Amino acid sequence: MKPIDPVKREKALALLASTSDSKLLTHLNSCVRCGLCAISCMYYDTFHEAKYIPAVKVDIVASIYKRYNTFLGKHAPKLVNARPLNEETAEEMVDLLFGSCTMCGRCVTHCSIGVDISYLVHKGREMLAEMGMVPASLQSTVDAAVQTGNNMAIPVEEYTDTIEWMEEELQDEVEDENARIPLDETDCNIFYTLNPREPKFFPLSIKAMAKIFYAAKESWTLSSKYYDVTNYGYFNGNTAEATLIARNLHDEVLRLKGKRLILGECGHGSYANRWEGPNYLGHSYEFDMITAVELIKEYIDSGRIRLDKSLNSEPVTIHDPCNLIRNGGLFKTLRYVLHASCSNIIEMDPYGNDNHCCGGGGGQLAMSEYNERRLGIGKIKADQISKSSAKIVITPCHNCVDQLLQLNHTYKLNVKIMTVAEIVANALIL
Amino acid sequence: MAQYEVDGDGFLKDPDIWNATVAETFAQEDGISELTEDHWKVIDVIREHYLENGNAPMVRKICKSTGLKLKDIYDLFPLGPARGACRVAGLPKPDGCV
Numbered sequence: 001m002k003p004i005d006p007v008k009r010e011k012a013l014a015l016l017a018s019t020s021d022s023k024l025l026t027h028l029n030s031c032v033r034c035g036l037c038a039i040s041c042m043y044y045d046t047f048h049e050a051k052y053i054p055a056v057k058v059d060i061v062a063s064i065y066k067r068y069n070t071f072l073g074k075h076a077p078k079l080v081n082a083r084p085l086n087e088e089t090a091e092e093m094v095d096l097l098f099g100s101c102t103m104c105g106r107c108v109t110h111c112s113i114g115v116d117i118s119y120l121v122h123k124g125r126e127m128l129a130e131m132g133m134v135p136a137s138l139q140s141t142v143d144a145a146v147q148t149g150n151n152m153a154i155p156v157e158e159y160t161d162t163i164e165w166m167e168e169e170l171q172d173e174v175e176d177e178n179a180r181i182p183l184d185e186t187d188c189n190i191f192y193t194l195n196p197r198e199p200k201f202f203p204l205s206i207k208a209m210a211k212i213f214y215a216a217k218e219s220w221t222l223s224s225k226y227y228d229v230t231n232y233g234y235f236n237g238n239t240a241e242a243t244l245i246a247r248n249l250h251d252e253v254l255r256l257k258g259k260r261l262i263l264g265e266c267g268h269g270s271y272a273n274r275w276e277g278p279n280y281l282g283h284s285y286e287f288d289m290i291t292a293v294e295l296i297k298e299y300i301d302s303g304r305i306r307l308d309k310s311l312n313s314e315p316v317t318i319h320d321p322c323n324l325i326r327n328g329g330l331f332k333t334l335r336y337v338l339h340a341s342c343s344n345i346i347e348m349d350p351y352g353n354d355n356h357c358c359g360g361g362g363g364q365l366a367m368s369e370y371n372e373r374r375l376g377i378g379k380i381k382a383d384q385i386s387k388s389s390a391k392i393v394i395t396p397c398h399n400c401v402d403q404l405l406q407l408n409h410t411y412k413l414n415v416k417i418m419t420v421a422e423i424v425a426n427a428l429i430l
Numbered sequence: 431m432a433q434y435e436v437d438g439d440g441f442l443k444d445p446d447i448w449n450a451t452v453a454e455t456f457a458q459e460d461g462i463s464e465l466t467e468d469h470w471k472v473i474d475v476i477r478e479h480y481l482e483n484g485n486a487p488m489v490r491k492i493c494k495s496t497g498l499k500l501k502d503i504y505d506l507f508p509l510g511p512a513r514g515a516c517r518v519a520g521l522p523k524p525d526g527c528v
Contacts, residue, residue: 141525371438
């Protein structure tokens with residue numbers, strides 16, 4: 001590998017030297033090496049190599065901290081396992097922190113003392129981003145979002161053409177030529193967002209959500225420029241890029257005077273906007289921001305939509321996206337919506353807050369470099385699905401959908417993968 | 431797979447070496463036993479768009495140009511337009527959640 005630029009290295013080290021981040025210092029110095037995190041990690045559970053233990057991922061960041069910020073680390077590094085930030089260490093960090101962690105946070109909930117392991121993995125990624133060591137395929141997804149406003153670089157006219165197409169399809173389906181998918185309208189109650197893979201390759205989920213809005217008689221809009229709910233800047237560790245992406249969406253909601261920002265079905269996008277967004281922007285949002293799942297629950301509660309769950313009678317199971325359930329608090333909300341829409345739900349084991357990641361989180365799906373590992377750890381999820389004997393897997397995250405599609409194919413699960421909007425739209429009484 | 435140089439996701443590293451044999455090989459790996467006329471319509475549209483624009487076309491364009499319905503595309507390529515059809519057409523892996 002090429003040598004690390006000394007100036008960039010100093011910037012990376014400065015991320016650990018800050019004495020104002022009490023959370024960082026506490027969590028870097030707390031691991032007691034109990035080992036409970038090992039079996040909670042899909043990588044360790046699949047490959048049984050010590051390097052995959054979450055505590056080892058914490059340790060590599062902690063050892064660099066010690067080397068430059070503690071007396072013993074500076075003067076007797078070997079005694080305290082303090083490591084210099086050199087090419088060898090950095091390469092190992094790339095492999096462990098980018099290549100072997102979905103940032104699912106399952107280890108965090110199993111940690112005997114509550115070390116926020118994902119936070120430290122993210123801090124390590126920030127250091128690597130400072131040194132220009134983000135895996136190329138992940139960086140290219142961020143670059144597309146920064147340069148074009150969406151992570152698949154979809155040109156505006158091709159996007160609007162697809163939206164118009166879905167509007168026509170919706171009108172046919174509900175037999176009402178007044179059914180609409182509004183674009184760039186101002187002063188709407190709802191500013192809705194998409195994962196770019198919807199307009200690019202899988203647009204039926206847009207039509208499904210539009211059908212729900214139609215049934216609820218909602219005033220809503222999509223933007224033609226900034227509709228992307230994802231923020232891969234959260235995964236590549238480049239805070240400046242994450243901030244720019246979050247700000248584009250924030251500013252667009254203000255420009256169109258949307259009253260509420262609805263985060264489309266995307267785990268990390270919801271996490272990055274809702275929980276990290278205020279940190280990126282340096283202020284709280286001026287408008288309300290909730291996920292599509294929570295909005296649908298509101299519609300059911302208030303009677304704005306009516307559902308006939310006998311229309312979804314095939315056995316279904318639920319894949320809980322880590323960033324919405326374990327790290328997002330939507331366990332009960334998601335169950336509420338799905339039990340109102342489906343008559344035969346079989347839970348996986350484990351499920352809910354202890355559920356396993358699909359295997360494609362943490363930016364893994366965008367990183368070709370670690371494809372084999374990703375499909376390897378996905379076998380845990382594939383086995384869960386196959387044991388459930390469900391015919392449909394529902395998940396409110398397009399990233400999970402894509403990983404599940406691949407698992408379905410690779411492990412011959414013979415199931416159908418659907419989003420929440422799709423299954424709810426199917427149960428609508430119009 | 432071993433005969434062509436591919437990235438971690440199995441997409442061709444050099445899209446220029448693509449030919450019909452590559453397409454057939456990749457299709458078989460995806461469980462498509464034979465490339466039908468409809469498969470080729472999709473592949474040709476994707477390929478043409480790629481050579482002109484350097485990226486994958488929208489599924490909208492694939493439907494429009496081939497006259498196929500969305501459902502047909504998903505049925506023809508079980509891994510979907512991106513990991514399925516684009517890979518068979520010899521494109522690099524598209525960015526994003528695919």
